[in-house]
Amino acid sequence: MREDTKSPLPAAESKVDLSGQQEKSECESLPGSSQNASRPELPFTYRNSTLAVPNLVGATIQHEMIVEYLYQQQRSRCWISDIDSLEEGAFMRDSWNSYITAPVLLSASVLAEALVDLNAEIVITLKSKVVETAFRVMESTERVTLRSGLEIQVLPSLRDIKLAQRHQCAAFIHEESYILVWDDSPTKLLERAADLEHQLVDIAWFTATGCDLKPPSTHNSDAGSLLELGYVVERRPTYINSVICACTLSLSLLVVGLGMKVLAHESALDHTYARLAAIAFTPIQFLLALFFMQVVIVCAFQLLGLVGQCHTNSTYYSAKPPPRVKRLEALPHVTIQCPIFTESLETVVEPTIMSLKAAISTYEMQGGSANIFVNDDGMLAGLTKIEIDNRKKFYKKNNIGWVARPAHNPVALTGRPKFLRRGRFKKASNMNFGLMLSVKLEEKLAEVVRDETRSQQDEDKEYERSLVQVMSELPCRPLVGGNIRVGDYILLVDSDTRIPEDCLLDAVNEMQLSPEVGILQYTSGVLHVTKDFFESGISYFTDLIYTAIGYMVSNGDVGPFVGHNAMLRWSSMQDVAYFDEDEVIKFWSESSVSEDFDMSLRLQRQDWTIRFATYTGEGFKEGVSLTIYDEITRWEKYAYGCSELVFNPLKDWLRKGPFTPLIRRFVTSKTPIASKLSTIGYIASYYAIGSAWIFSLVNYFLVGWADTLIDHWYLPSFNVFIGLVFVFSFLSNICLAWLRYRTSAKTNLVESLFENFKWVLMFSILFGGLSLSVCRALLCHMFSINISWSTTNKEVENSNFFREVPKILNRFSGRFSYCVGCLLLIFVCAYAVPYQWRIRQFAAIFPLALSIGNHFLLPIALNPALMRLTW
Structure with a gap:
C-alpha cells in the first residue's frame, strides 16, 4: 500500500433532492487582477431569503428585485450584446429547479434549463466586445489563461455544463460565445465579472504591445513536470537540535550528578547509607526536570545561537x-x-x-x-x-x-x-467511518469495466449505483x-x-x-x-x-x-x-x-x-478556547492522551507490562534520538505539572517538621519556585522577544517585550492552577476510572455573574474543598497544635499557599463572564 495510488477525479455529486440558500459569497474576486472594479452598491441589503423573508411571496419579490438590478448593471456596463436576445441576461434561483430571470422570457430558454445542473445561486452572462474579441483570438478550447496565471475553463456548449468545475465561478461557453459568471452574492458576482473583463483587457493589451503577458514572479519556473523532469529540491538536514539535546542531557546529568555527590559526601562523613535509597528517585527526578533543562538550553541558543535556519528549507x-x-x-x-x-x-x-x-x-x-x-x-x-x-x-x-x-x-x-x-x-x-465508506466505494468503482466510449454521465450513474450498493451492505444506516x-x-x-x-x-x-x-x-x-x-x-x-x-x-x-x-x-x-x-x-x-x-x-x-x-x-x-472551562478540558485531554500513549492502566501491568506497544516501538524506531528526547520531555512535562500540588504539600511537612533532618540533596519547593519564575517568567520571555526580533517576526523589540511580560500574571495563575486537573486526568487513566469531556465551544455563549457562580461551584467544588482544607491545615499547624509540631517557616508555607491561591483563582480570575460583574 506504500505506492501513491491516485484516486480518479470525483464523480458528479449524488443527486439527492435537497436545497438551500446562503448569503455569503462562494468566491472572492479573481486574485491577481490588474485592476479592481469599484464595488457596486445594491439599493437594498441582500439576505438569505429563508431567514429575512417570512413567506415565499416575499422571497420571490426580493429575488425579482435582485435579478432586475443585475440585468440593469449588465446593460449599463455593455455586457449584453443584443437586448432582444433570449440567451443573455441574469438568473437567480427561486427554488431548487427553477430560476427567476431578467428578461422574463429567459425562464424558458435552453440556458435556464442548463443552469439547473450547474447548481449556482446567481448567474449572469457576459458578452461584451472584449469577450467577443477574446473568443476570436482564443488559442485553447479547454482553458483560457489570465494575466494572473489563473485559468478559466472553456466548455464546448451548454450541454456540457454538467462537467463544469463549479468552484471556478466562471466558464467560457464556446458555442454560444459568451462567459457565464456565477456566485452566491450579487455584489460579489458583479465584482467578479468586472475583474474577469479587466483581465481579458490586460491580455489583449499586453499581447498587442508585445509585452510579457505574465507579471514577474519569484517562484515560477518553466520546467515541465516536477519529478519526471528531474526537478529535485535539495533539503539539507539540520543538526542544531542534536546539539541542543546533547546540552540538555549534559545539564540534566550534571544536576543529577551533583545531587548524588551530596549523598556520597554525607554518607562518607557519618557512615549512614540509608540516604542512598534516594538514588531510586533519580530517574523520576531526571524526567520531571528534562523539559525545564531543555527550556534553559533553548533560551541560550535563542539568545546567542544561529537563526539563519529559520529562513531556509530543510528536511523537516x-x-x-x-x-x-x-x-x-x-x-x-x-x-x-x-x-x-x-x-x-x-x-x-x-x-x-x-x-x-x-x-x-x-x-x-x-x-x-x-x-x-x-x-x-x-x-x-x-x-x-x-x-x-x-x-x-x-x-x-x-x-x-x-x-x-x-x-x-x-x-x-x-x-x-x-x-x-x-x-x-x-x-x-467519526473520520474513520467516513474514510471507510470512501474505501468501500472505490472498491466497487474499481470493478467497473471502462472503455473509450464511456461518458461522464455514465460515471455519474455508476457512482450512484455503487454508493447504493455500499449502503445496502452496511449493518447500520448512515446518511x-x-x-x-x-x-x-x-x-x-x-x-x-x-x-x-x-x-x-x-x-x-x-x-x-x-x-x-x-x-x-x-x-x-x-x-x-x-x-x-x-x-x-x-x-x-x-x-x-x-x-x-x-x-x-x-x-x-x-x-x-x-x-x-x-x-x-x-x-x-x-x-x-x-x-x-x-x-x-x-x-x-x-x-x-x-x-x-x-x-x-x-x-x-x-x-x-x-x-x-x-x-x-x-x-x-x-x-x-473561549472559556476557562474549555482550556482546563483541553489540558486534561492532552494529559490523558499522553498517559494513554506511554503507560498501560495499572490493572494490565502484570499481563502487558507498564509500557504500551506504541511507545516501545517509538523508542526503538529510526526516529532521531534528539527527537525522541524532545518527545519524552514534552510528555514528562504533563507529569511535572500534575505532580506540582503533591510536591508542594509534601514539602510543607518535610520542611516544616524535618527541616534540620533532611539531607542537602533535597531541594525545597521554594528553591524550585525561584528557578521556575526566573526561567519561565523572566528568561524565556526575554529570549522569545529577542528571537522574534532577530528573525524579523517582530520589528519592535520593546513592544514585543511588553507583550510577553503583560501576560505573566495570567499564565502564572493558569499553570499554577492546572495541577489538580492534570493530575486527575493522569490518575483516571492509570486507575481505569471513566472520564468524559464535553465538546469545545466554538461560539460565544451569553453569560453573566449569576449564571457563572453556580456553574463554578458545581464544577470546581472538589478544587475549592481542597483549597479550603489546605488553608485550615496551614492555620491549624501554625497556631492550634503543640509548639513542637507547629509549622511557621516561610519556605514551607509559601509554596503551598501559592498553589492554593492559584487553584482557587483559576476558575474565578480567568473567567471574563464573572469578572465583568454583569447580570
Whole structure:
C-alpha cells in the first residue's frame, strides 16, 4: 500500500433532492487582477431569503428585485450584446429547479434549463466586445489563461455544463460565445465579472504591445513536470537540535550528578547509607526536570545561537514555498476533510466552508480539482429535524460530500441496529467511518469495466449505483450525500478553521516534490471570536507555541502533527492503516484521545516524514478556547492522551507490562534520538505539572517538621519556585522577544517585550492552577476510572455573574474543598497544635499557599463572564 495510488477525479455529486440558500459569497474576486472594479452598491441589503423573508411571496419579490438590478448593471456596463436576445441576461434561483430571470422570457430558454445542473445561486452572462474579441483570438478550447496565471475553463456548449468545475465561478461557453459568471452574492458576482473583463483587457493589451503577458514572479519556473523532469529540491538536514539535546542531557546529568555527590559526601562523613535509597528517585527526578533543562538550553541558543535556519528549507522544515512549475499533467485531486459535531451551521460551519470554497476556486483555476468531505457526527445525535434539513440543504447547495453515521446505540435500543461510536473523544471514529465508506466505494468503482466510449454521465450513474450498493451492505444506516471520494491528498481542517485562498497549489507541489513526506503541517494563526482578555491571552500563548515549534523544527527536530490545518498523503495513511477486531479498516486510533500524536508516531515508524511549514504565516487560522472551562478540558485531554500513549492502566501491568506497544516501538524506531528526547520531555512535562500540588504539600511537612533532618540533596519547593519564575517568567520571555526580533517576526523589540511580560500574571495563575486537573486526568487513566469531556465551544455563549457562580461551584467544588482544607491545615499547624509540631517557616508555607491561591483563582480570575460583574 506504500505506492501513491491516485484516486480518479470525483464523480458528479449524488443527486439527492435537497436545497438551500446562503448569503455569503462562494468566491472572492479573481486574485491577481490588474485592476479592481469599484464595488457596486445594491439599493437594498441582500439576505438569505429563508431567514429575512417570512413567506415565499416575499422571497420571490426580493429575488425579482435582485435579478432586475443585475440585468440593469449588465446593460449599463455593455455586457449584453443584443437586448432582444433570449440567451443573455441574469438568473437567480427561486427554488431548487427553477430560476427567476431578467428578461422574463429567459425562464424558458435552453440556458435556464442548463443552469439547473450547474447548481449556482446567481448567474449572469457576459458578452461584451472584449469577450467577443477574446473568443476570436482564443488559442485553447479547454482553458483560457489570465494575466494572473489563473485559468478559466472553456466548455464546448451548454450541454456540457454538467462537467463544469463549479468552484471556478466562471466558464467560457464556446458555442454560444459568451462567459457565464456565477456566485452566491450579487455584489460579489458583479465584482467578479468586472475583474474577469479587466483581465481579458490586460491580455489583449499586453499581447498587442508585445509585452510579457505574465507579471514577474519569484517562484515560477518553466520546467515541465516536477519529478519526471528531474526537478529535485535539495533539503539539507539540520543538526542544531542534536546539539541542543546533547546540552540538555549534559545539564540534566550534571544536576543529577551533583545531587548524588551530596549523598556520597554525607554518607562518607557519618557512615549512614540509608540516604542512598534516594538514588531510586533519580530517574523520576531526571524526567520531571528534562523539559525545564531543555527550556534553559533553548533560551541560550535563542539568545546567542544561529537563526539563519529559520529562513531556509530543510528536511523537516519549510520556510519558503516550493517553486511553481508549469505542468504537462493535471494537478492531483485534493479532498478537504472536515469533521463536525453540533456546532452552529450559520456562525461556525458556514464561514469555514466559505473559506474552503475560496481556496478550491483558486486551485481549480490553477488547473487542479478538489472536493469538500464533511463527516457530520451531530446530524443524527440530537439535532432537530429542522436543523438536519438545513444542514442537508446547505451541503447540497455548496456541492459538499457528507457522511452522517448513526447515533451511539450499544444495545440496539428503540428498534435500531446496534452501533458503537467508539473512542472517548469520537473524532477519530467519526473520520474513520467516513474514510471507510470512501474505501468501500472505490472498491466497487474499481470493478467497473471502462472503455473509450464511456461518458461522464455514465460515471455519474455508476457512482450512484455503487454508493447504493455500499449502503445496502452496511449493518447500520448512515446518511450520505454528494461526492465522498478521496483524492491523492487530504487537507484536514476543523469546523472553526480559515485557510488561505491560495494554499492548495503550494501544498500539492511540496508533497509532489517530496514523496517521502506523509504529513505537511502548517503553522496557524488564531481565529478571534471575542475580544475578552482570556481569549487574547490564549491567542498569545498559541502564537508562542507555534513560534517555539517553528524554531525547534528549523533546528532539525521532527515536525509535529497537531491534528488540523495539515495536508496528509492518502497513500501514507493507507500504509499505516490497520483492521480492528471486527475486520473494519481503521486509519485513526480510536483507543486514544491523542489520535494525531498516534498517527504521527505510526507514520514515523514506517519511515514517513512529518514536515512543518511556516511560509503561509497566519493564513491558516484555528479557534482557541473561549472559556476557562474549555482550556482546563483541553489540558486534561492532552494529559490523558499522553498517559494513554506511554503507560498501560495499572490493572494490565502484570499481563502487558507498564509500557504500551506504541511507545516501545517509538523508542526503538529510526526516529532521531534528539527527537525522541524532545518527545519524552514534552510528555514528562504533563507529569511535572500534575505532580506540582503533591510536591508542594509534601514539602510543607518535610520542611516544616524535618527541616534540620533532611539531607542537602533535597531541594525545597521554594528553591524550585525561584528557578521556575526566573526561567519561565523572566528568561524565556526575554529570549522569545529577542528571537522574534532577530528573525524579523517582530520589528519592535520593546513592544514585543511588553507583550510577553503583560501576560505573566495570567499564565502564572493558569499553570499554577492546572495541577489538580492534570493530575486527575493522569490518575483516571492509570486507575481505569471513566472520564468524559464535553465538546469545545466554538461560539460565544451569553453569560453573566449569576449564571457563572453556580456553574463554578458545581464544577470546581472538589478544587475549592481542597483549597479550603489546605488553608485550615496551614492555620491549624501554625497556631492550634503543640509548639513542637507547629509549622511557621516561610519556605514551607509559601509554596503551598501559592498553589492554593492559584487553584482557587483559576476558575474565578480567568473567567471574563464573572469578572465583568454583569447580570
